[in-house]
Every structure is written in structure tokens, then in C-alpha cells.
Amino acid sequence: MKNFAIIGVGGYIAPRHLRAIKETGNKCVAALDKHDSVGIIDSCFPEADFFTEFERFDRHIDKRHRDRGQKIDYVSICSPNYLHDAHIRFAMRIGANAICEKPIVLNPWNLDALEELARESGGIVNVILQLRLHEAIKTLREKILSGDPDKKHDIQLTYIAPRGHWYQASWKGDIHKSGGVATNIGVHFFDMLTWIFGNARQNTVNIATPIKTGGVLELERANVRWFLSLDSNDLPAEFAGEKPKTFRSITVDGEEIEFSGGFTDLHTTSYKEILADRGFCMEDTRQAIEIVSQIRTAEPVGLKGDYHPILKKIKQD
Numbered sequence: 001m002k003n004f005a006i007i008g009v010g011g012y013i014a015p016r017h018l019r020a021i022k023e024t025g026n027k028c029v030a031a032l033d034k035h036d037s038v039g040i041i042d043s044c045f046p047e048a049d050f051f052t053e054f055e056r057f058d059r060h061i062d063k064r065h066r067d068r069g070q071k072i073d074y075v076s077i078c079s080p081n082y083l084h085d086a087h088i089r090f091a092m093r094i095g096a097n098a099i100c101e102k103p104i105v106l107n108p109w110n111l112d113a114l115e116e117l118a119r120e121s122g123g124i125v126n127v128i129l130q131l132r133l134h135e136a137i138k139t140l141r142e143k144i145l146s147g148d149p150d151k152k153h154d155i156q157l158t159y160i161a162p163r164g165h166w167y168q169a170s171w172k173g174d175i176h177k178s179g180g181v182a183t184n185i186g187v188h189f190f191d192m193l194t195w196i197f198g199n200a201r202q203n204t205v206n207i208a209t210p211i212k213t214g215g216v217l218e219l220e221r222a223n224v225r226w227f228l229s230l231d232s233n234d235l236p237a238e239f240a241g242e243k244p245k246t247f248r249s250i251t252v253d254g255e256e257i258e259f260s261g262g263f264t265d266l267h268t269t270s271y272k273e274i275l276a277d278r279g280f281c282m283e284d285t286r287q288a289i290e291i292v293s294q295i296r297t298a299e300p301v302g303l304k305g306d307y308h309p310i311l312k313k314i315k316q317d
Contacts, residue, residue: 002026002073008080010033024268071096082177087100092117096123152221159228172184180296187292190217190288
């Protein structure tokens, strides 16, 4: 049984990590979040020590090491995006391995610094890239890799995840903290696409607002027209009056890839792989981090050349 600490236990994604820790037969012994609405802990680890201040959490972890010899083996990081870097550094400083939600960092140069630190400390940093473990995605990858290596596939990615006014008032609405829409809700899609279709060659942004963005990404074996939005007005007309929480669509050469199901256990699967030393490392996520960093700083070109067809009719402000 491994001892886990979790940072950001009050966040949206934390329950999946708590369940994964429990379902892999391990124990969460300490948790941190500046908010105290964390009753979810009771469903998995009611005995876990909880802190709202990092300084007290840090001291507690240090005391476990020094006074009781109860070393923390892994730190699960579910904190806001801009804090991932610092919390990975904390894990390495205490001699623990890290399991970090995506995006692991906001910029490629942050990744460079962490990789150097990991080499110095000997720590292992695992990144949650659960789409790579989805059966439908793995099947697609096998199909593409076994096919014509010279074929350039046509891909259309649409992801509309409506959010209320709270979103812009939270850290997620601050581009310096979340990285913006493409980073916050799109980075795992870009990772999945580069994993299947190869590295990026050209990255063009057509539109960019605080709540939606779209562009064209050329990969080694595919051209990707993509659109990401938090605006419910962008949902397909057929959902008017009974709008779903999200609309997710990926087509490859005109064929829809069905992967809406099968997400329930992917974090537990990720933890099983990590505990078996088969986790995804920092370098695995570099392409996606470079792509979203470029999108964040790009000057939108407008509706020129190739672009996602939905851009013709969306409300952009």
C-alpha cells in the first residue's frame, strides 16, 4: 500500500483521483485545498488529514517523514493549472513522485525546467493523459499506424462545453492562470491527436475570444480543423430547448469517432499504469503544451483559407 497526498482536493477532477487511489488499493493520508467544502473525502478516506494552508500542509508532510517515518510515496496534483509547476516541485522536494493533471504546465520552458529538476532529484513526474487509454482511441491509433503512411487524413474536432458566468470570475477565466480556452478544455484533445497523427507542422488560429477559439492544425499525417467553446449558443440547433452539458465530436475522413462512453474508469486505469511504472512522462505531453502555448499567443487570421465550418455562423462576442 502506497501513501498518497492530494493537492487541490476541492476541485472538479479530484474525486476521480480519490477513487483511483482507493480502487488501486492505496491510501490518501493528507489533503490540501484552500476551500473547505471537501466532504467528498469521507467517501474514500475519512481518516485523511486535511489542510487549507499550504504552510501547515508542508509542515505536516515533513513531520510524517521525520517523526513517524510515514513517507509520502505520491503527490496527486489537482490544483489550478498555473500552480502545477510549483506543486510538482514540492513533490520532488519531499522525495515523492508526482501524478499531475493536464496541462502539466502552461509553457514549454516550464517543462524544460521541471525536466532538469527531475533529473537532479531522481523524482518521477507522471501526467494524466487518459484519452490515450480509451479503447476507441487506441483502436483508432492502431488503424492509422497500420495504414498508408503517406495519407494525409482530414479531421474535424468540435468540443462545446457550456459554462455559466462563474467560469470567467474564477481562475479558469484568467488566461494567465488557466492558459485560456484551448489550454483548459482542449489540451487533452491536442495530445490525443498528436499521439495518433504525429507532431505539429503548422498552427493557425482563426478566431480567439475569452470563451471560444478555433483554428487549423497541420500534423504529420493529418489536417485538423478545430473549434472549442464554452458558449451554449454554439451548440447544434437540434439541441435547442434541451441542451446537453457538452457536445463532443471528432470526425476522421468524414467518419465520426464514437468515444463518448468509456470515460468512467480511465483515471483508475491511469493509476494502475503509473503504479506499474508504465505512466506517461513529462516529455510525452510536450507537443500538446507547445501547441496550446502557440495558440495562446497567436494573432488570429480571421476566416481566411481553411477553417472549421462552424466559424461561419457562431456568435463571437
